[in-house]
Amino acid sequence: MEVDKKEIESDEQVVNPWEVSAKDGGKIDYDKLIDKFGCQRLDQSLIDRVQRLTSRQPHVFLRRGVFFAHRDFNEILDAYEKGDKFYLYTGRGPSSEALHLGHLIPFMFTKYLQEAFKVPLVIQLTDDEKCMWKNLSVEESQRLARENAKDIIACGFDVTKTFIFSDFDYVGGAFYKNMVKVSKCVTLNKAMGIFGFSGEDHIGKLSFPPVQAVPSFPSSFPHLFPGKDNLRCLIPCAIDQDPYFRMTRDVAPRLGYSKPALIESSFFPALQGENGKMSASDPNSAIYVTDTAKDIKNKINRYAFSGGQDSIEKHRELGANLEVDIPVKYLSFFLEDDTELEHVKKEYGEGRMLTGEVKKRLTEVLTEMVERHRRARGAVTDEMVDAFMAVRPLPSMFE
Amino acid sequence: MGFSKDQLLNRLQELEIDYSKYEHPPVLTVEAQAKYVSSSEGALCKNLFLKDKKHRYYIVSAMVDTKVDMKVLSQRLGLGKGGIRMAPEEALGELLQVSLGCVTPFAVVNESARDVSLLLDKNLKNPTRCIFHPLSNDVSISLNTSGLDKFLRSIGRDPVYIDLEVNPVVGKDQPPDLAVYVPFNSVVVPELPNKTACLQTPPKNESGETKPVTSAKPSKSACKFKNVAENSAPLAFKNPEKFVEEILDKTSALFLSEGKGKSVEALTETQRKRLASELTHLAIMYKNTAYTEGFQAGKCYQPKRL
Numbered sequence: 001m002e003v004d005k006k007e008i009e010s011d012e013q014v015v016n017p018w019e020v021s022a023k024d025g026g027k028i029d030y031d032k033l034i035d036k037f038g039c040q041r042l043d044q045s046l047i048d049r050v051q052r053l054t055s056r057q058p059h060v061f062l063r064r065g066v067f068f069a070h071r072d073f074n075e076i077l078d079a080y081e082k083g084d085k086f087y088l089y090t091g092r093g094p095s096s097e098a099l100h101l102g103h104l105i106p107f108m109f110t111k112y113l114q115e116a117f118k119v120p121l122v123i124q125l126t127d128d129e130k131c132m133w134k135n136l137s138v139e140e141s142q143r144l145a146r147e148n149a150k151d152i153i154a155c156g157f158d159v160t161k162t163f164i165f166s167d168f169d170y171v172g173g174a175f176y177k178n179m180v181k182v183s184k185c186v187t188l189n190k191a192m193g194i195f196g197f198s199g200e201d202h203i204g205k206l207s208f209p210p211v212q213a214v215p216s217f218p219s220s221f222p223h224l225f226p227g228k229d230n231l232r233c234l235i236p237c238a239i240d241q242d243p244y245f246r247m248t249r250d251v252a253p254r255l256g257y258s259k260p261a262l263i264e265s266s267f268f269p270a271l272q273g274e275n276g277k278m279s280a281s282d283p284n285s286a287i288y289v290t291d292t293a294k295d296i297k298n299k300i301n302r303y304a305f306s307g308g309q310d311s312i313e314k315h316r317e318l319g320a321n322l323e324v325d326i327p328v329k330y331l332s333f334f335l336e337d338d339t340e341l342e343h344v345k346k347e348y349g350e351g352r353m354l355t356g357e358v359k360k361r362l363t364e365v366l367t368e369m370v371e372r373h374r375r376a377r378g379a380v381t382d383e384m385v386d387a388f389m390a391v392r393p394l395p396s397m398f399e
Numbered sequence: 400m401g402f403s404k405d406q407l408l409n410r411l412q413e414l415e416i417d418y419s420k421y422e423h424p425p426v427l428t429v430e431a432q433a434k435y436v437s438s439s440e441g442a443l444c445k446n447l448f449l450k451d452k453k454h455r456y457y458i459v460s461a462m463v464d465t466k467v468d469m470k471v472l473s474q475r476l477g478l479g480k481g482g483i484r485m486a487p488e489e490a491l492g493e494l495l496q497v498s499l500g501c502v503t504p505f506a507v508v509n510e511s512a513r514d515v516s517l518l519l520d521k522n523l524k525n526p527t528r529c530i531f532h533p534l535s536n537d538v539s540i541s542l543n544t545s546g547l548d549k550f551l552r553s554i555g556r557d558p559v560y561i562d563l564e565v566n567p568v569v570g571k572d573q574p575p576d577l578a579v580y581v582p583f584n585s586v587v588v589p590e591l592p593n594k595t596a597c598l599q600t601p602p603k604n605e606s607g608e609t610k611p612v613t614s615a616k617p618s619k620s621a622c623k624f625k626n627v628a629e630n631s632a633p634l635a636f637k638n639p640e641k642f643v644e645e646i647l648d649k650t651s652a653l654f655l656s657e658g659k660g661k662s663v664e665a666l667t668e669t670q671r672k673r674l675a676s677e678l679t680h681l682a683i684m685y686k687n688t689a690y691t692e693g694f695q696a697g698k699c700y701q702p703k704r705l
């Protein structure tokens with residue numbers, strides 16, 4: 001029912017955990033995606049409800065429509081209102097040491113959810129997946145997992161409510177039992193249909209999806225949620241991860257488990273524009289958390305795709321093309337103040353503000369963010385990573 | 400002690416809030432006020448000062464013809480059917496620092512009213528201007544609700560508008576929709592017979608301005624999970640956000656006390672928000688570091704030799 005047919009048409013957009021590309025090199029059509037995947041739009045009434053329930057302003061990513069789709073989020077809120085809590089589950093595939101701003105987005109949002117709803121969080125580092133897909137050695141992928149964990153911790157998660165684990169360390173016991181239960185419910189054909197596997201792929205890849213599925217079930221973490229088999233799970237992630245959780249939601253009722261809910265984000269555009277691809281091999285396609293203030297200024301000025309006109313006169317006459325302008329897009333992600341953003345969009349769109357000014361403001365905002373992250377990262381020690389990753393109970397997880 | 404009408408009017412001017420002023424003999428009722436301020440200047444409003452059984456106080460400001468059903472309001476706040484009544488006179492003076500007949504949304508400018516919940520009738524937004532007493536019942540001012548909102552935000556309050564005329568069902572599956580506006584803290588007003596200060600369990604949804612509580616007991620409905628270790632460490636030392644609230648409260652109080660006589664205000668809402676965000680981040684890092692050190696110590700802990 002929620003399962004996808006294999007992608008045959010190559011001139012359609014492709015969105016799955018390993019490939020994201022728009023049709024004809026254009027923009028991703030999110031409406032079509034929502035339709036195809038069968039998830040729902042996150043509308044204003046849900047955002048207002050979140051505000052009421054949490055007594056605080058909704059996160060900037062909600063207000064600006066960055067997190068724009070969901071599955072069963074309203075049910076999570078219904079239960080929350082009645083006093084039934086939930087836990088959060090998100091993760092990262094540690095493929096590289098260099099994290100850019102796009103990588104931080106789900107973590108920034110998850111941190112807000114943790115604080116606003118006062119619920120615990122499990123973070124999965126899929127070192128095994130990267131070992132298999134990126135052909136890294138086991139040791140290297142484990143090392144990257146720990147390095148990435150430091151950047152994740154620097155986003156400000158509370159150690160008394162957060163459990164970080166790497167697959168190589170944690171798979172086994174109750175977690176593995178759930179993995180086997182899930183595997184039994186998914187045929188080879190189905191897996192190939194959902195994920196696009198073929199006869200050429202090695203069996204490691206085929207057996208990976210259950211690993212990403214089972215953190216949605218509280219019984220996978222007996223040290224955290226003993227006896228709480230009905231605890232619901234909310235998964236903040238980018239929308240390309242949807243296939244894993246479509247499979248999980250399909251399987252859950254057959255195992256007697258609740259279906260996990262999802263709250264999904266759109267993709268963060270590359271500096272060169274929506275059509276460009278952010279890649280670890282091109283340092284100028286994104287702002288990295290290790291960039292200096294100078295690097296940031298340079299990258300924005302030189303590589304950020306501008307929607308401004310070619311000449312000042314033309315710009316003043318026609319205004320900027322906000323649809324393709326990257327600085328304004330980035331500001332809509334990271335500039336907290338709604339009024340200021342509206343002002344910039346109006347002035348720039350009507351030609352009174354110039355690209356240089358917008359880029360300057362963006363540079364300020366991003367520099368402050370990156371600096372703050374770097375300072376926090378500096379405070380994360382290996383011992384702190386050990387503490388976050390220790391298999392231990394979290395008694396104050398709902399406080 | 401309390402804000403005077405002149406101080407309030409000056410503040411409105413500083414904030415560039417547009418209002419019109421009408422002076423008249425002191426009036427104790429809306430009918431009397433109507434004699435001196437005609438409806439062309441703005442819509443007259445009625446203001447109720449209410450109290451619940453747990454000594455929490457509310458100001459309800461509404462259009463004169465909006466029906467305020469106390470039973471319904473009480474239920475919607477989660478206080479049961481007869482949980483709310485008119486507040487006694489002493490509370491008026493102690494908490495709102497105004498005299499009889501002078502209840503007004505502006506009274507929340509006083510520090511003494513910081514735990515009073517202000518509920519505004521959403522119908523107040525309809526007319527161009529509404530009329531309130533600016534802390535004194537021999538003056539009335541008319542202003543647009545946007546001006547009122549601006550003033551409230553300047554003192555760190557989010558304006559809360561509610562539909563007073565709906566009567567939603569409140570039951571097991573339909574939680575009270577206004578429960579979130581019940582003040583976090585109760586207030587002791589002296590000279591009230593046989594009442595002692597009591598900190599009640601926090602309501603299911605805390606109001607935006609939360610204050611640290613010395614015994615961190617989760618409320619019955621909010622958390623069905625018992626704490627494994629039911630420890631009584633003050634929430635301000637466990638929860639980074641509450642910790643930061645406490646710091647900012649103390650800083651704000653310091654500014655206010657230092658600036659007596661001069662025109663110094665407490666931290667504005669925006670300043671507070673930005674500082675809160677930065678400081679909370681720092682507090683979380685501090686907490687994580689402390690936990691890590693404890694964890695390391697725990698790993699190497701050698702039990703007592705018997």
